[in-house]
Amino acid sequence: MKIVNLKTNHITNPLGFDLGKPSLSFITCETTASKQVAAQIEVALDKNFSEVVFNSGRSEEIDSLAFELPIKLETRTRYYWRVTVWGDNGDTATSEVAWFETAKIDEAWDGKWITPDWDNKIHPIISKEFNIEKVIKSARVYTSGLGLYEMNINNKKVGDEYLSPNFNAYDKWIQYQTYDITDVLVQGENKVDVALGNGLYKGRFGFNSVENIYGEKFALICEIIVDFEDGSNLIINSDETWKARKSKVLEGNIYDGEIYDSTFEDTSIYNVKEIGLGVDKLKARLSLPVKIKEKLKPVQILKAPEGEIVLDFGQNMVGWVEFKTKAPKGSEITLQYGEILQEGNFYRDNLRTAKAEYKYIANGEEVTVRPYFTFYGFRYVKVDGWYGEINVDDFTGCVLYSDMEVTGHIETSNPLVNRLFLNALWGQKGNFLDIPTDCPQRDERMGWTGDAQVFSGTACFNMDTFAFFSKYGYDLGREQEKTNGMVPMVVPAAGLPGGGSSAWADAATIIPWNVYVQYGDKKILEQQFESMKAWVDFVKKADDDSGSKRLWTTGFHFGDWLALDGTDPAFPTGGTDIPFISSAYYCYSSMLVAKAAKVLGKEEIAKEYEKLSNEVREAIRDEYFSKNGRMTINTQTALIIALFMDIAPEEKRERVANDLREKLKKDKNHLKTGFVGTPYFCKVLSENGSNDLAYTLLLNKDYPSWLYAVTMGATTIWERWHSVLSDGKISGTDMNSLNHYAYGSIVEWMYRYMVGINPVEDTPGFRHIKLTPMPDYRLKCAKAIYKSAVGTYESEWKITDEGNLEFKFVIPFNASASLILPNAKLENVKVNSKSLKETKLNASQSSENVIVELISGSYEFAYFPEVPYIKYYGVDVSLGELVSNQAVKNIIEEKLPMIVTEDMLERSGHQTLRELSFAPFSPVTNEILEELDNVLNKIKIDVMI
Structure with a gap:
């Protein structure tokens, strides 16, 4: 043990x-x-x-x-x-x-906020020299700097994190950090240097690229406490005895990058002065440190047609490039960062006004160079002014993200699906840099609530995000304080006015609940409950003010953002009725408040908000459903939301599910959904008898689909379904990020349904799960490993050449699972090479499935699934010839849309098909098989002729 x-x-x-x-x-x-x-x-x-x-x-x-x-x-x-x-x-x-x-709990600050006594645009280094005469036992520094800071003591970097004090609502609270500096201090003379940069506190930031959103001046506060072996201590506080000098960082901000002049020398020492920021906003850190979590080398150096030298790192990543150089004094090396090449040339127009560059002016010494107060989203780096022969060994891509453990991994027999999983993971790495940004590269990089909300389920599987989302939730709650509960569009709000959009602002309820279910710690609900409730109260007031119809019909909303069924390309809110979407989230968030209240023992509040949720649900049904269960809005997203959020009446769910299948068929089995419908699409299909269609959406490779981007070489998730066109041209520059994780929410379906690892709300933290793997014949195998809060789960399945299903499961210590084996008969199932009926496992038979209760341990199940499975042996005939027959084509297209896949058609021109196979988990009925068999028998001779 x-x-x-x-x-x-x-x-x-x-x-x-x-x-x-x-x-x-x-x-x-x-x-x-x-x-x-x-x-x-x-x-x-x-x-x-x-x-x-x-x-x-x-x-x-x-x-x-x-x-x-x-x-x-x-x-x-x-x-x-x-x-x-x-x-x-x-x-x-x-x-x-x-x-x-612990940090400084309820302890007064003796250090003062200080600032250089010069022009606010000059980047400073603030310093203090001090002497230590005794033997050091331990030493700590408690500090914060605005906008960003990096501390060195005796020319050694303090700590291994970057971009401190991170990104938060500086007008509400300012984080300070604690560092153990015992090992960097020495007996004798010591010197502390703190370099300050702009960040989003006072640098160019936001939609209007304004400066000084939160403040105009650089500032530092610091307390160094050195404890000696003899029991005494030394305290050094920031005050007017500290001094300043000008930094070699001449310019810099998050969007444009940084200019570093190593030849710059200003030996002048300047005074600092106290600045009246006060200490009431100071709070010990909540942010996880942002660290260099990985390092990548360029996979190739490209000579572009236009003569540019471009480094290709093979992966769209976030951070910066560190390089070694011994360039002559005064020479200038410039790195420009971009996500894609166009016609083989470096390109960055989709970054809009962000320059995204780094300029280094050399002093003639051999050095290793990196930025200090900026970061970039990139795969490609154009290098100008390089001295000598360029070599991949001189460059290292430093991958930055918040210090979170990667907890999940999925692998299948399909390399495109595997790359899709990695794209979502890399999108999370790149955008979980202290706040969940929408994109990490252009002139935005904001903590959009909608993106964070729809991706939160996937995020919690991929990484341990409890502390990350706890900090984000704290910021969100603080932003609500002066808006009567309204949630801004981005958190921190960063001066951006407005908010309160459904799905976006519902991050206030959905993220805390997802985190609670994932990790089983109600601490997140205790912290966020007033925020959750305040948001629903804000919506209810809007409802009450407009007539108490229990529908949400007022205010600004993004709708089903970037959906493909809308009519206004300039503002793509999609074709689904916005009041329906808003009211559905009103219902959903009210129920989440009720659930959270119940967990926290607030029974009366739980009853109140459950009642409100039920009233909203009934009002939606009255407004948007006919008496026979037909929805008045016939869009993919409307049907999806009606099923996922339990809006559809229970007795009418099958009607709505059928309507969704029919709608999808009319849309040629391709999605048209945006930010609202996409995260739930495959979940709803798998839960409502259409797992085959969920796989079809997953495996589609043409536009619009998840794998389209993969086939186009994407290494992260795109903002739009067609961010890059099939000819390799970028589809536009106005709003076109190539690292935008929202549509990566498909990965949650992969965890929950493809391999079946489902948490249960009543036993959160994966103490007990529903283990519901749902195989499909188009994948030969799939496997997931998930390091949950209770321990590591493994779920794996494969379809053998003989058509058998084989499963492997690992259930961790102190956990259990209710396993549902699909299309199984109890008498046919073997577990660990024995008949299931002969074991002591608690197993039962439902109409189509076998249910087994599992405790901690490892299990291997095998059986032949009880679904139609035949092989038709015919003559040597290419598939292209076969489907050219109109009768066969009609059956395949109308009744078996998943039998002939795009892969098969691609191969049909140069390979013959000796057998037409209908594998397990394909939508085949005996009637269809008979019909197809009759047609095939009739056309054999015709085809050969």
């Missing part, structure tokens, strides 16, 4: 975070035990646990998903903790020691 993943507030060994009431979590693995029967948590002030401040004793009440530590935390104190677990088979183990360290 082993205990791993010890986290405090879902962070490993957090230093200087605002912890509130700490939530401790851990995972038990490597044991034959199935359940935890007891656990013990010990907390001490030292690693040896001689100064214990909490000991739970052996307890049956400790939940590994979230144990709230019932002690009062002291300021600036490190706490060590460990866990002991007892299993139901007698196994026991004690973990390694983890720790967390």
Whole structure:
């Protein structure tokens, strides 16, 4: 038995975070035990646990998903903790020691905000020299800088994070960071240098590219506390004794990049002055550190037709390029960043006004160079002014994103689907840089609520996002304080007026609920509950003010943004009636508030909002459904939302599902949905008897589809279904990001339905799941590994050449699963090479499926599925010849749209088909087979002639 993943507030060994009431979590693995029967948590002030401040004793009440530590935390104190677990088979183990360290809890600030006494546009370095004469025991610095800062002590970078103090609503709160500087201080003379940059605090930012959104001046606050072995300490606070000098960073902002002149020398020392920012907004950090998480080398150096030298990193990524150079003094090297080539040449017009470049003026020394206060979204980098022969070894792509563990992985037999999964993951990496940005490259990079909301389910599978979304939710709640609960379009609002759009603002309810279900820690609901409720109250007031119809018909809304069925290309809100979308989200968010209230023990509030949700649902049904269940809005998105959000009356769901199938058939089995309909499309199909159509949407390769972008060489998710046209030309420059993760929400369907790993709301955190893999014959196999909050799940299936289905599952310790084996007969199923009926597993037969209750362990199931499966053996005839017969073509196109795939048609010109196969999980009935067989028998001779 082993205990791993010890986290405090879902962070490993957090230093200087605002912890509130700490939530401790851990995972038990490597044991034959199935359940935890007891656990013990010990907390001490030292690693040896001689100064214990909490000991739970052996307890049956400790939940590994979230144990709230019932002690009062002291300021600036490190706490060590460990866990002991007892299993139901007698196994026991004690973990390694983890720790967390508090920041300045309710402690006054002696440091002052200081700023250079010069022009606000000059980038400063603020410094302090001090002497240490005693033996150092430990040292910490508590600091923040505006807009962005980077600290060096004795010419060594402090910490391994970048772009601090991160991005938040600076007008509401300012984060400060804590660093352990014990190892960078020395006895004798020490010097601290803090370089400051613009960031979004005072740099060019937002739709109007305004400057000074939150402030006009660079500023620094700092407290250094050095504890000595003799029990004394030294405190160095920022004040007017600090000095400033001009930085070699001459210009810079997030959109345009940075200019660094290493030849610049200004030996002048300037005074600093106190600036009246106050300390009431200062708050210990919530943001995860932004780190260099990966490094990539260029895959090739291109000589473009126009003579440009372009580095290709093979992957659309976010961060910057670090390079080595020994260029002569005064020479200028310029890097320009872009996402795509056009006709083989470097291109960046889709970045709009963002220059996205880095200029370095060399001083003649051999150095390694990188930016300080900016970042880029790119795959290609144009290099100008390079000295000497250019070599890939001189360049390194540094991939930046918030420090989150990657927790999920999916792989299938289809390499295009595998690349689609990676595209969504890379889109998350690139856009989860402290806030969930919509795009990381152009003159925007804002925390759009709609994008974050629709992708949050996928995000929680791909990475451990609890702390990330907790910080984003805190910002969102703070932005609501002066808007009567309205949620802005972007968070932080960054001076952008307006908000309150359905689906976008519903991030206030949907994200916290998704996070709670995923991780099983109600701390997120406790933090966000007033925000959730305030948002629904805002909508209800708009409803009440317009007549209390329990429909949401007022205000501005994005609708089904970027859907393909709209009539206004200039403002693509889609063809679905906006009041229907808004009212559906009104109903949905009200129910989520009710659910959250119930989890938190707020029973009366739960009843109130459940009642409100039901009233809205009935009003929508009255307005948008006929008495026979036909919807008055015949769009893909309207039908999807009606099913997903339980708007359709229960007795009419089959009618709505049939209408969706018919609508999809008329649309030639291609999606036309935007930001609202797309995330739920495949889920709804799989849940309502059309799993085959879900796979069709997934596997379509022509426009519009997910795989179209993959076939066009995309390595991240695009903003639009046709961001790049089939001839390789970019479709437009106004709003065309090639790293825009929203449509990557298909990956949640892959986790939940393709491989079937479904959390259950009543047992959140994957303590118990519905294991519902849904294979399709067009994939030979699929496998997922998911490191959940309770432990690692594995789900794998494959279809053998003989048509058998084989499954492999791993259920982690202290977890269970209700497995549904599709199209199975109990007597035919084998598990771990034995007949299922002969085992002690709790199994039952439904009309089409076998249901098995699983506990912790590894399982292999196999059976022949109970679905039509025949082979038609005919003469050697190419598929192209076969489908050229109109009678066959009619049957295939009208009744078997998934049998003849695009892949098969592509091969038909140069390969013959000796057999026509109908595999498991294809939509074949005996009637269709008989009809097709009759036609084939009639045309054999004709085809050969």
